[in-house]
Amino acid sequence: MSTDSIVIRGAREHNLKNVTLELPRDKLIVFTGLSGSGKSSLAFDTIYAEGQRRYVESLSAYARQFLGQMDKPDVDFIEGLSPAISIDQKTASRNPRSTVGTVTEVYDYMRLLWARIGVPHCPNDGTPVARQTPQQIVDRILELEEGTRFQILAPVVRGRKGEFEGLLKDIAKQGFSRARIDGEVRELTEEIKLDRYYQHTIEVIVDRLVRRDGIEQRLTQSMETALALADGVADVEITDGPTLTFSQNLACPVCGFSFEDLQPRNFSFNSPYGACTECSGLGVRFQVDPDLVISDPDLSLEEGAIPMWSSNRMRYYHRLLNALAEHYGFSMSTPWKDLPKDIRQKILYGTGSEPITVRYTNRFGRHRQWTTTFEGAVPFLHRRHDQAESEAAREYYQEFMAEVPCDACNGTRLNPVSLAVTVGVRGV
Numbered sequence: 001m002s003t004d005s006i007v008i009r010g011a012r013e014h015n016l017k018n019v020t021l022e023l024p025r026d027k028l029i030v031f032t033g034l035s036g037s038g039k040s041s042l043a044f045d046t047i048y049a050e051g052q053r054r055y056v057e058s059l060s061a062y063a064r065q066f067l068g069q070m071d072k073p074d075v076d077f078i079e080g081l082s083p084a085i086s087i088d089q090k091t092a093s094r095n096p097r098s099t100v101g102t103v104t105e106v107y108d109y110m111r112l113l114w115a116r117i118g119v120p121h122c123p124n125d126g127t128p129v130a131r132q133t134p135q136q137i138v139d140r141i142l143e144l145e146e147g148t149r150f151q152i153l154a155p156v157v158r159g160r161k162g163e164f165e166g167l168l169k170d171i172a173k174q175g176f177s178r179a180r181i182d183g184e185v186r187e188l189t190e191e192i193k194l195d196r197y198y199q200h201t202i203e204v205i206v207d208r209l210v211r212r213d214g215i216e217q218r219l220t221q222s223m224e225t226a227l228a229l230a231d232g233v234a235d236v237e238i239t240d241g242p243t244l245t246f247s248q249n250l251a252c253p254v255c256g257f258s259f260e261d262l263q264p265r266n267f268s269f270n271s272p273y274g275a276c277t278e279c280s281g282l283g284v285r286f287q288v289d290p291d292l293v294i295s296d297p298d299l300s301l302e303e304g305a306i307p308m309w310s311s312n313r314m315r316y317y318h319r320l321l322n323a324l325a326e327h328y329g330f331s332m333s334t335p336w337k338d339l340p341k342d343i344r345q346k347i348l349y350g351t352g353s354e355p356i357t358v359r360y361t362n363r364f365g366r367h368r369q370w371t372t373t374f375e376g377a378v379p380f381l382h383r384r385h386d387q388a389e390s391e392a393a394r395e396y397y398q399e400f401m402a403e404v405p406c407d408a409c410n411g412t413r414l415n416p417v418s419l420a421v422t423v424g425v426r427g428v
Helices: 039-059 108-116 134-141 164-175 216-229 313-327 341-349 377-385 391-398
Strands: 007-013 019-024 077-081 149-161 176-181 183-189 198-208 233-238 243-247 284-288 356-361 365-373 401-405
Touching: 007 039, 077 149, 134 183, 134 216, 134 243, 149 164, 149 216, 198 216, 284 341, 284 377, 313 341, 313 356, 341 377, 377 391
Parallel strands: none
Antiparallel strands: 007 019, 007 077, 149 198, 149 233, 176 183, 176 198, 233 243, 284 401, 356 365
């Protein structure tokens, strides 16, 4: 049997007239033609139907009883088929998070596969991660600078729904007095009511320490307690610093980077546990396009070359542009395209920390001045877009932006930890 092509002979399904053809495998193939010419009959009712029928027949009799009998399409002979999937041609999803994998639910199986047999690697240096012993974890913490304050947390619940009333009582009975629940430190002696339909994170505060000589024994006992409470996972939150996650299961032997056991949600770009933190799992981000900021290069700043700053509401920025013109010696009436390149760069991207003196006369005829810095049109738009409190405001600022692939994940939508897990040599 040929392994590099799909051979179809005598296809007569619906309006097909004894069609015979050979299609290359592992290629993108497009069927085109007039309405009613048999495109769907060939692609869906013949090729897909036969591939699906053969796959179902390979299953056990127990599994087949739930899938029902599938009829063989009207065709003499087909060879070279693989198990097939299809996407309903009438389905039109405008959700930017939908992909071929999510629509067909194939990605659900891929997430499960990578979570079960994937080999995790350190996202920092690519080293395959290994398990850590409590002593190795303690040695890593003792590398902190002298005098560093930190607390040891046991993450007993992470991103799970429920009230957890019994769990909190059990923790209190074991002698623990405080826990951080959804980012807020709570006393376990008080009555705690959690929303059962909301995802919660509960971290038991096991101990608070200062890095100094002689804490090895107490640190070891506290770490072993935290690891026992949270099934082999413990967090060390450094005061005014990062939070270090340690695991008896997964840790890099080179840099000490560690994380929890892999779960399917770690490979979902719709979950905060798998999504890229920069683009929130969309794979793209909005970036200001200078060509959209300048409405007409033939206009001057005085004539409204930057439309977002030309209205009366933005009088502050108009005064700032006048001060910028006075500071750098250019005219507000010069067309944008005729301004020197360095001046255009300063207007678009700011002047850094260089002070600019703004002088103006108010409506009472009094002269006023103040000194400030100029952030630039592009950083201004990014800031306003990020801080927008309404969808209308966000959409307004997006008029000056273009969608570009996310720099952090290169459009893959996942965070570095998830991308570093491989099956064979491939990431998810």
